[in-house]
Amino acid sequence: MSAIIEVSHVSKSFGGVKANEDISLTVEKGSITGLIGPNGSGKTTLFNSIVGYHPIDSGSIRFEGREISKLLVPEIARLGLLRTFQQTRIYGKMNCVENMLISIPHRKMTLLEAFRRNTPEERERAEHLLHFVGLYEKRWLQAGSLSFGQQKLLEFAMALMNEPTVLLLDEPTAGINPTLINGLIDRLKHANREFGITLFIIEHNMRVIMNMADRIYCLAHGRLLAEGTPEEIQNDQRVIDAYLGAH
Numbered sequence: 666m667s668a669i670i671e672v673s674h675v676s677k678s679f680g681g682v683k684a685n686e687d688i689s690l691t692v693e694k695g696s697i698t699g700l701i702g703p704n705g706s707g708k709t710t711l712f713n714s715i716v717g718y719h720p721i722d723s724g725s726i727r728f729e730g731r732e733i734s735k736l737l738v739p740e741i742a743r744l745g746l747l748r749t750f751q752q753t754r755i756y757g758k759m760n761c762v763e764n765m766l767i768s769i770p771h772r773k774m775t776l777l778e779a780f781r782r783n784t785p786e787e788r789e790r791a792e793h794l795l796h797f798v799g800l801y802e803k804r805w806l807q808a809g810s811l812s813f814g815q816q817k818l819l820e821f822a823m824a825l826m827n828e829p830t831v832l833l834l835d836e837p838t839a840g841i842n843p844t845l846i847n848g849l850i851d852r853l854k855h856a857n858r859e860f861g862i863t864l865f866i867i868e869h870n871m872r873v874i875m876n877m878a879d880r881i882y883c884l885a886h887g888r889l890l891a892e893g894t895p896e897e898i899q900n901d902q903r904v905i906d907a908y909l910g911a912h
């Protein structure tokens with residue numbers, strides 16, 4: 666495997682708060698990589714830096730060997746690097762298929778035009794992916810009427826509409842009941858194995874991340890505390906003291 670994301674010595678402060686300090690890590694192509702750490706340890710800030718949501722103070726971020734730390738969100742998205750959020754971002758009044766169709770990015774037209782111009786291939790792809798995440802039967806329902814877990818599955822399918830190379834997932838299982846969590850894990854693993862999508866996942870649910878990740882990074886107080894396989898991380902005394910002891 667080779668590195669698809671290379672974060673080197675990245676720092677980012679908000680006023681006096683050092684949210685990320687001298688962080689270096691790599692995400693291997695084709696891997697499922699985990700990012701854990703206590704609340705406020707800088708995980709979301711790092712994701713935001715990688716996808717271009719805000720400029721970094723220093724350091725370098727490379728995607729497929731190319732420096733991306735000065736690029737804007739849509740430019741990075743066009744390269745195939747996308748993220749999802751802790752809170753779902755769906756349109757509750759639209760049905761699932763409509764949500765899928767408007768998730769195709771960078772259209773320089775109104776929503777109405779966007780619907781008119783969707784190609785049959787895009788519609789077919791939307792339905793295929795809704796089937797993939799188990800929402801095909803519900804495709805004509807308003808997204809707002811779905812359970813929170815189903816909305817997360819919809820959001821995942823919306824991200825897949827853009828055919829990402831790498832998907833950054835911010836707490837994908839937060840707020841989802843255990844049955845749906847298992848379904849989501851299964852779908853994520855499938856997307857990784859069968860579609861070859863590299864996954865970089867922030868997750869507080871240890872059962873989930875230990876079960877999925879090839880490699881895990883742990884942050885604490887904005888710094889990289891430890892890295893290793895799930896087994897190494899679980900047995901790392903620094904991680905236990907800073908984080909796992911409370912979980």
Ligand SMILES: Nc1ncnc2c1ncn2[C@@H]1O[C@H](COP(=O)(O)OP(=O)(O)OP(=O)(O)O)[C@@H](O)[C@H]1O
Binds near residue numbers: 679707709711
């Ligand atoms: N836009 C911002 N403005 C000011 N401070 C911020 C901003 N974003 C993050 N911070 C601060 O940076 C630190 C790291 O926050 P961040 O959200 O990255 O942590 P996290 O590990 O993702 O936490 P959680 O697990 O609770 O989501 C916190 O002290 C937070 O208050």
